[in-house]
Amino acid sequence: MGETAIVTGAARGIGLATTKLFLAEGRxxxxxDNDAEELARAATGLEGATALPCDVSDPDAVAGLAEGLSGTRIDALVNNAGLADFGPIxxxxxxxWRAVMATNLDGVFLMxxxxxxxxxxxxxxxxNIASISALRASTLRVAYGTSKAGVAHLTQxxxxxxxEYGIRVNCVCPGPVRTKLAMAVxxxxxxxxxHDAIPLNRYGRETEIAEAIAWLCSEKASFVTGQRLAVDGGFEATGIGLPALRG
Structure with a gap:
């Protein structure tokens, strides 16, 4: 059957973009995804894709998913499912707090x-998909940022x-991405x-994050493991920054 990848949070955004890129590569x-209706819509017409609803924060559901796929050759696992909940401490x-941790951190561990x-x-x-919030703190992200920092360390x-078993594990930390949700809020x-804080002066695209994920899952990254790759247009490198001094 060739190579098979599991992508969580695949109904939309980075997960769906990664799914489409994997399919284009022949996987x-x-x-x-836990949103069964949206997952079914997203999978419609995608040849080579199988949609399996599952709440990755539920140990029994994850165990059932693994049992159902026990006869399938699995070459890659992308832990992308996440809950974004921002608010003051x-x-x-x-x-x-627990809802964020359950999906963002427990889900990565369980899967x-x-x-x-x-x-x-x-x-x-x-x-594992973390966030730039795993690498630098920001306001209103006490649960989200902490969960993603946990994902980054869990990766290592x-x-x-x-x-020792030949399994490579890496972490992608996306910066601001132009998703429908982000643009809505x-x-x-x-x-x-x-724009002022990112050296490339723009949001990232979902497909750009997917390209990094696909590379880390490929033989081109055969000696890369334990790494945290910020795909952020240079956002982390700017530190606090002084936008007024930039053109």
């Missing part, structure tokens, strides 16, 4: 653990332990501020 893709109650046996068999690759833990002031 088969198992698309996973004082307004982030424990319920909100990686469940599919480690399959990835051992293929000496496959795991790519996995790389160290699973490397970002005011013009926010858009202008990102």
């Amino acid at each position: 088969r893709v198992v698309m996973v 004082e307004e982030t109650d424990f319920t909100r 990686s653990q469940a599919f480690t046996p399959a990835l051992k068999a293929t000496r496959g690759a795991i790519v 833990q996995q790389a160290v332990e699973l490397g 970002h005011t013009q002031d926010i858009i202008d501020a990102y």
Whole structure:
């Protein structure tokens, strides 16, 4: 059947862009998302894609997913599913905190653990999707940023332990990306501020993040593991920055 990749959070955004790129490269893709209706719509017409609804924060659901795919050759796992919940520290109650951690961090742990046996068999690759918020703090991201920092460190833990089995584990940290959601909630002031803070003076595209993910899953990255790759237009490099001094 050739190479098969599992992509979580595949119903939209970076997950869907990655799915389409994998398919274009000749891989088969198992698309996973907890939004069953949107997942079905996204998978319509995508030859080589199989849509399997699953809540990655639910240990039983993940175990069931792994059991259902037990006869499938798995070469890559992309842990992209995530929950974006932004708010002040004082307004982030424990319920909100746990919801973010359950999907963003627990989900990566559960999926990686469940599919480690399959990835051992293929000496496959795991790519965990964190965020630039894993590398630099920002306002209103106490739960989100902390969860993504956990993903970045979990990546290194996995790389160290699973490397002896030939499994490579890396982390992609996207900067601001021009998704439908971002454009719906970002005011013009926010858009202008990102323009000034990002050396390339623009948001990233979902396809640009997907290209980095696909490369890390390929043989072209055969000696790359335990890395955190910021795909952010230089956003992390600017530090605080002084936009007024830039042209």
